[in-house]
Amino acid sequence: MKTALLFGLLVILVGATGVSIKAMVSDRPAQESVVSYTSQVALPFTHLGQPWGVAVDAAGNLYIADHSSRQLMKLAAGADAPTPLPSEGLSDPTGVAVDGAGNVYVADNGNDTVWRLAAGADKLTALPIDGLEDPDGVAVDAEANVYVTDYSNRRVVKLAAGAASASVLPFGTLRGPVGVAVDSANNVYVTDNPAGRVLKLAAGTNEPAVLPFGSLHHPTAVAVDARDNVYVLQMNPDPVLKLAAGATIPTPLPIYVGSKAAGLAVDTDGTLVVTDFGEHKVVRLAPGARTTTTVSFTDLVYPNGVAVDGAGTVYVTGRGDNPVWKLGAGADTPTPLPFSAKTDPVGAAVDPAGNLYVADFDHRQLLKLASGARAPVPLPLNGIEYPAAVAADTAGNLYITDWTGNRVWKLTAGAEGPTMLPFSDLRDPQGVAVDAAGNVYVADSGNNRVLRMAAGSTTATALSLTDLNSPTGVAIDAAGDVYVADRGNNRVVKLAADSAIVSALPFTDLNSPQAVAVDTAGTVYVTDSGNARIVQLSPR
Structure with a gap:
């Protein structure tokens, strides 16, 4: 099997159904509201080999590239079981994408090919992208332009809709591009895996910018939602990071090390989907709002x-002049106990x-x-x-x-x-x-x-x-x-x-x-x- 890379991430399933958070501490802001991910479930994909790439369409249908089984799968929104899609000719499928018309695109690492499965078709057709070596990620924009990370050639190529050949995008010196995503404005995002960074090439520009994710550890996938929030999957105890639109500091999402993961997608309401090839699973992490409120605990040191x-x-124990405190249900101010x-x-x-x-x-x-x-x-x-x-x-x-x-x-x-x-x-x-x-x-x-x-x-x-x-x-x-x-x-x-x-x-x-x-x-x-x-x- 010819594969550009295998990266392991650990994912633990979050089973809460929705929560609010209240923090009680001195010298903190009175209140802040954030969007969090509070419910993660395993999806009903069974008998998977190595689920790798993942994509989701506007209707909530999921598409999975099963790497070792050489199979493309679809889980319709609300369905209890996936259905196999025509996959004859696939060798080592990695990335997958879907456009607004329901056409599915697959990066085939083993065949150095990108395939297109037209909506309703019964077989794959190869796209006219020559010279690929270990293609890994694929993305498609609203105009049906296709973007591919060409890992071993250290480049990103674009096949314009209806074109007979692809062009190379000006991402400069890449060490190993893996994941790729495109937003509604046709800005292109790429994970440069060995370099530990995510690059953004704004539409119409010739020079990419490094996004402020800090030093990433082998980022493998990238996704962007309808609000231009960017998500990256990396090999780290904080495997999924979210960079809110306009933010300069990313936020780790509550997905924790537990198995290997490779693919990342986000749907229109901000729900994340992660493929876990080590545990042969696909998991979904849904968003939910929560409010953080602070209440002062005077002299509570530790x-x-x-x-x-x-x-x-x-009841809380700590250090200081009043080492034990009591906070009544519904109260905003704690009282010290006689210790x-x-x-x-x-x-x-x-x-x-x-x-x-x-x-x-x-x-x-x-x-x-x-x-x-x-x-x-x-x-x-x-x-x-x-x-x-x-x-x-x-x-x-x-x-x-x-x-x-x-x-x-x-x-x-x-x-x-x-x-x-x-x-x-x-x-x-x-x-x-x-x-x-x-x-x-x-x-x-x-x-x-x-x-x-x-x-x-x-x-x-x-x-x-x-x-x-x-x-x-x-x-x-x-x-x-x-x-x-x-x-x-x-x-x-x-x-x-x-x-x-x-x-x-x-x-x-x-x-x-x-x-x-x-x-x-x-x-x-x-x-x-x-x-x-x-x-x-x-x-x-």
Whole structure:
């Protein structure tokens, strides 16, 4: 098989159905509205080999170039299954494009050819573009002019509608053009893969401009939407970046490393489609609006723990003169709770009776502030070295992670001391959670995993969460979904109950998220420690 290049990207499916975000932090703007991508689903393409290029027409129909199967596929808008299109003669199809009349264009890397499948036709015809060597990307504008990245010849060619030969566009010195896109004004965009950049050639000009994406890591595909926002796919922990029209700084979209991806397309409403040839999937990421609002937390220096009770009251631990705070449901201003400034609080939990528990790390104790009490009291924790996190079940039993002792303890309600749970081979355990059935979950930070010990069991199993980097927080919702603060990757991921579907939640610009909590309504709270804020993600 003759292929110009194979690049791997990792994609994690985002399964949220739409959210709003609220950030609670001092010294930040009061409110800003942004457009985000909050719902990603796998499309019903089955038995794919290596889905590569992808295109979408104005009606929402998708076209996929299946590289290894040498097949062109179409998924009609709203359909449950794709249909194969005439593909005889294809060798190694890579890029695909579709024009306003429904004609489909395919860059065939193996045959050094660009093919056209006319709307309703039963066979492909070769376009008159001579001298191609490893063509990779293809695009078509509203006038049916065709643009092709000629990778090994380091050029971009244009075949004008009805022309008998192609011309070379003035992109200057390219090192390896791969992706190509064209906007409504016929400006042409190209990813120069080895050079790590995206170029724009404005219509009618002879010199391209480098777009301000910064130093990209092997950009493979580019797309532009109806509002002239530009999207690029790269090999990076932030694989998809969006450069809004007129902006000078790109924004990473919530698609995270999880498998290999090659193709990128965007439809008229801003929905992204990504081909994942490593997992033989095609995924779609839909846009949705969200609002970010800030609320001041006075003197909160370094937020660590977060907990939320059944009424929606949020409790936060941090550093400073007032190390523990309470924010009532619907309130805009938090109030400090009566904890000493000498307290070194990390994890926090609240039980059904409204009692608050705080792990005091430096003082090696667990503090309880009873509902309505004026001062906290220490609980009996003999044998625990450095408590890092705490969780409470519906019966009032407490679960504590011992960070340096590499153990997990249970303090039964009314007991005089804790008992050790049979977790083994822990390394710097931090977050802990317990579900309604009594199953215990631990963020085993040093081993980059999350463990689950079923109620009554003596052994723990690792959850199907890969690519974690120092997970520090864990929470469970009423449905049994698991949420993890993946500190080293600056993200929060969700593992759906009884499945292996992992979603990266659409938080943006996190910096060392430490803890996570979820309330009965499904609202997720995260301590964004590096940004000194608490972020709230609410379902719409």
